[in-house]
Amino acid sequence: MDKEFPFTIRDIAYLLNLYVRHKAAASWDTDCPFCGGKGKLNLNLQKNVFRCNRCGENGGMLALYGKVYGVDNKTAKEEIEDTLGRKEQAPVYEVRKKGIEKPVDEIVNARLASVEDRNRTYSMLLSMLVLADTHKENLLERGLKEEQIEQNGYKSTPVFGFKKLTKRLMDAGCKVEGVPGFYQDEDGEWTMHFSKKTAGYLVPYRDTEGRIQGLQIRLNQPFDGCKYIWVSSVNFHMGVSSGSPVHLAGELGATVVYITEGGLKGDVAHALSGETFGCIAGVNLYANLPDFLKMMKQHGTKYVYEAHDMEKRMETICCGDYSEKCTLCEHYKGQKVRNDFVCPKKVQKKKNIQNGCLKVVEFCRELGLPVKTLTWDTDEKGRWKENIKGIDDYLFSLPQKN
Numbered sequence: 318m319d320k321e322f323p324f325t326i327r328d329i330a331y332l333l334n335l336y337v338r339h340k341a342a343a344s345w346d347t348d349c350p351f352c353g354g355k356g357k358l359n360l361n362l363q364k365n366v367f368r369c370n371r372c373g374e375n376g377g378m379l380a381l382y383g384k385v386y387g388v389d390n391k392t393a394k395e396e397i398e399d400t401l402g403r404k405e406q407a408p409v410y411e412v413r414k415k416g417i418e419k420p421v422d423e424i425v426n427a428r429l430a431s432v433e434d435r436n437r438t439y440s441m442l443l444s445m446l447v448l449a450d451t452h453k454e455n456l457l458e459r460g461l462k463e464e465q466i467e468q469n470g471y472k473s474t475p476v477f478g479f480k481k482l483t484k485r486l487m488d489a490g491c492k493v494e495g496v497p498g499f500y501q502d503e504d505g506e507w508t509m510h511f512s513k514k515t516a517g518y519l520v521p522y523r524d525t526e527g528r529i530q531g532l533q534i535r536l537n538q539p540f541d542g543c544k545y546i547w548v549s550s551v552n553f554h555m556g557v558s559s560g561s562p563v564h565l566a567g568e569l570g571a572t573v574v575y576i577t578e579g580g581l582k583g584d585v586a587h588a589l590s591g592e593t594f595g596c597i598a599g600v601n602l603y604a605n606l607p608d609f610l611k612m613m614k615q616h617g618t619k620y621v622y623e624a625h626d627m628e629k630r631m632e633t634i635c636c637g638d639y640s641e642k643c644t645l646c647e648h649y650k651g652q653k654v655r656n657d658f659v660c661p662k663k664v665q666k667k668k669n670i671q672n673g674c675l676k677v678v679e680f681c682r683e684l685g686l687p688v689k690t691l692t693w694d695t696d697e698k699g700r701w702k703e704n705i706k707g708i709d710d711y712l713f714s715l716p717q718k719n
Contacts, residue, residue, distance in 0.1 A: 322394070324401055326365040326378040332400055333385060335360075349374070350385050364665070371552060375541060427555045430495030436528035438491040438499075439521065445482060446472035452518040455535075459581075460713040465588045473518045474534060479509040497531055498548040500556035510550040514540065519548070520581045522564040522598075525612050530562040533580060533598070545579065547598070561602035563609040567593025570616025575624040575691065575708065576606070576677050582709045586624075589712040600625060600673030607680045614684055621688040623677040624708045629670040630692065630701040633663040 327345075330337070335347040338356030349358040354371035361367070368375035374384065383393035430438075448466070452473050456466050475482060483493055484507075493499040493507050502508050517536040521529045532548040550556025566583035567574075571593035577583055583596035595613065597603055610621070635646075635658040674690060681688035694705040705711045 322365075322378075324378075324397060326360050326362060326367065326381065328401055329378045329381050329397065330360060332382065332397065373541075373552070424552070424554050424556075426551060427495040427557045429497075429557050429560070430492055432524060432528050432530055434492040435496050435530060438486060438493060438496045439529040439532060440470075441486055441489055441491050442482070443470050443472045443519065443521070445485065446475060446519070448518065449473040452535075455518075459585050459709065460589050460717075461585060462588070465584075469584055470521050470529075471518050474511050474516050475509070476511075476513075476516065479511060480506060483507045483509055494555060495557055497557050497559040498550050500550040500553035502554075510548070510553060510556065514538075515546060520545070520584075522562050522580050522596075523566075524562065525565050525569045525609070525616075527565075530564075531559040535581060545581075545598075561598045561605060563605050564596040564598075565593070565609075566596060570613060570618055572618065573620045573622065574610075574613055574618050575622045577624045577708050578626065578673070579707075582707055585709040586712055589709070589715075589717070594624075594708075597673075600670050603673065603676045603680070606677070607683070610680055610684055610686065614686055618686065621677070621681045621686050622691040623674050623688060624691040625670050625674050625677075626706050626708075627692065627694055627701045627703075628666055628706060629674055630695070630699070631663060631667055631703065632700070633659050633667060635660045639663055 330345065330347060333350055335350065335358070337345050337347050339346040343361065343363050345360040345362065346356045347358045347360060348355050349369040349371060351358075351369060351374045352372035354369060357371040358367060358369045358374075365378045366376065367378070367381050376384065379390040379393045379397075382388075382397055383390055386393070386396075388396065448471055452471070453463075453466065456471060457463070461469075483499060487493060487507065498509050498511075499507060500510060515534055515536065516538075517534045520533045520535055522531045522533060524530050533545050534548060535545055536543065547559035549559045551558040564580035564583060566580070566587040573592065575586070575592055575594045577586065577594055577596055578600050579598070580596045583594035586592070587594050595606070595609055597606055610618075637646075639660055639662055678688050678690075691708070692699070692701075693708070693711040694702050696702055705714055
């Protein structure tokens with residue numbers, strides 16, 4: 318049990334009277350109190366976090382209770398301790414049907430379209446969209462030039478006319494069935510899954526042949542701790558998941574390849590350095606990396622550098638500035654630094670990145686590719702100075718050639 322809390326997510330499940338459909342040593346699958354999905358809410362018993370595989374609601378154990386009853390984390394903790402102390406269950410709540418067009422049992426997903434069909438549809442869609450000035454300025458500030466922005470194909474997400482755009486694509490001979498982001502609404506009409514909440518600009522993920530496999534959105538307003546989300550329609554009828562493809566920014570078979578997290582990060586790093594980057598969508602999304610590395614090796618790649626963010630080397634002491642929720646942490650208590658306390662969020666973040674780094678090394682060694690870890694912004698003892706996090710930021714900090 319976490320020293321900070323005298324209870325676990327199991328206790329929260331008891332308080333909410335969640336119906337457990339499946340039990341394992343490390344997790345439970347229960348009915349979701351947010352959308353009603355049967356067995357769709359996964360409770361990670363080791364990390365004390367939850368996620369619904371139907372509506373996407375997620376968070377920590379305090380958030381599970383707090384979101385159900387509409388209270389903040391501090392109030393949630395107090396109510397949980399009080400209710401458990403009285404050995405009672407929490408009051409009955411109403412399950413909210415959230416963001417699902419049809420009951421889960423009626424949702425039928427399409428089969429993922431071929432990369433050729435996805436590339437044609439996405440390329441045509443991007444040609445119909447524009448890039449907002451604010452998004453263009455953001456890309457320029459990252460170090461990209463106008464011609465690189467145009468070449469890479471970034472466009473702002475559409476804000477209306479989803480059905481009309483979809484019809485234009487279909488009239489042009491593009492396939493939408495099986496292309497992530499497209500689905501059939503209640504009337505059986507094809508449309509796209511965009512919303513005000515997911516507004517931002519689109520980042521194409523290209524394969525080793527330059528074809529667009531999927532699209533990510535760089536969100537205007539990050540939510541649930543995410544700055545990037547996939548264009549996906551898996552929760553809708555005849556929709557489909559995007560998966561987690563690897564993005565190539567650079568040359569197929571380049572002698573040296575750098576592996577990092579994030580397609581946009583790789584695009585910027587490539588533009589600033591001329592080097593080739595293989596980009597996974599997240600440090601834990603490496604399922605397609607072995608095939609990518611194998612393809613690169615077959616075309617001439619001889620060396621690999623792991624270039625994940627420098628949080629892989631960060632100190633884990635409490636500084637009260639790691640997230641907006643630091644002020645709610647009882648160990649922080651308004652102090653600037655707690656040298657005697659290790660921040661659990663930093664520990665988990667560092668562990669996740671280091672696990673991703675180890676996976677890169679493991680895959681390279683299996684393929685017989687020499688691999689090294691790349692670091693920057695370190696002191697004489699090799700510790701991260703916490704000024705520059707990403708490889709793109711590091712390259713941007715260097716003097717640029719005209």
